[in-house]
Amino acid sequence: MTKPQIWIATFLALFILLFLLSRLTKDAETDQTTPSVDSPVPQTDMSSKNLSAKDLMSKLGCNTCHGTEMQGTKMGPSIQNVSKYWSRDKLINYLRNPTSFADTERFQKFEEQYPGMIMPAFSHIEVKELGKIADYLLLK
Ligand code: HEC
Missing domain, CATH: 1.20.5 (Single alpha-helices involved in coiled-coils or other helix-helix interfaces)
Structure with missing residues (x-):
């Protein structure tokens, strides 16, 4: 050659x-990739119990708006340090009914930062499961 x-x-x-x-x-x-990643609509099928908080969250679609590492995306804020703002009980209540907490200055900022995006209510999820998620988030 x-x-x-x-x-x-x-x-x-x-x-x-x-x-x-x-x-x-x-x-x-x-x-x-998990099946729920491409749909921003939270999945309601809770047939599989005993999921870890992380799996539960990807199943419910939290990742879609908050990111795979909870670091935040264009659609939702970071939820890496929620322990700064929430107690366990309050956080569970928040997940069940986010709009009832939306009147603080912090949440008004969120509204400007993520126009049109609303944190969905997870009142159809068992409190026990939400508690699992709360524990996980509060430890982050
Ligand atoms: C459709 C997008 C979307 C999904 C899905 C979603 N969130 Fe949110 N989340 C938001 C937005 C947007 C906010 C900012 C507050 C608001 O606008 O209501 C928020 C706020 C929060 C907050 C409050 C953050 C703070 O600083 O206090 C927590 C905690 C939270 N989400 C957890 C979750 C968990 C856990 C899930 C899954 C079970 C979830 N989110 C699913 C969009 C979403």
């Missing part, structure tokens, strides 16, 4: 390698 031919062969090999690598990582990513 001439020198330019060797160069072309090397580049081609590198290109194919990168392509294969990107395919591999893509597959790994799609494996991890």
Whole structure:
């Protein structure tokens, strides 16, 4: 092979390698996605009990608005440090009926920051399960 031919062969090999690598990582990513991620509507089917708080939250669609690490998205604020603002009981009550807490300055800011987005009420979820979520969030 001439020198330019060797160069072309090397580049081609590198290109194919990168392509294969990107395919591999893509597959790994799609494996991890949960079914609820693409729907902002919280799922109401609570057939599987004994879920961890984290699984419960992805099932209910919290991640869609609050992010997979609760870091916040364009659709909802971060809920990584809610212990700053909520006690366990209050937080459970909040999850059951968010609008009744919406009159503080903090929540008025949320309204401006996330126009049109409303934190859905989870009153159809058992208090025990909400307690699990509250415990998890308060420990963050
Ligand atoms: C449709 C989007 C959406 C979903 C789904 C959602 N939230 Fe929210 N959440 C919001 C928005 C927007 C706010 C800001 C307050 C408001 O606008 O009502 C909020 C506020 C909160 C707060 C108060 C944050 C603070 O600073 O006090 C908590 C806690 C919370 N959400 C937890 C949850 C949990 C837990 C779930 C799942 C069970 C959930 N959210 C699902 C959009 C959502």
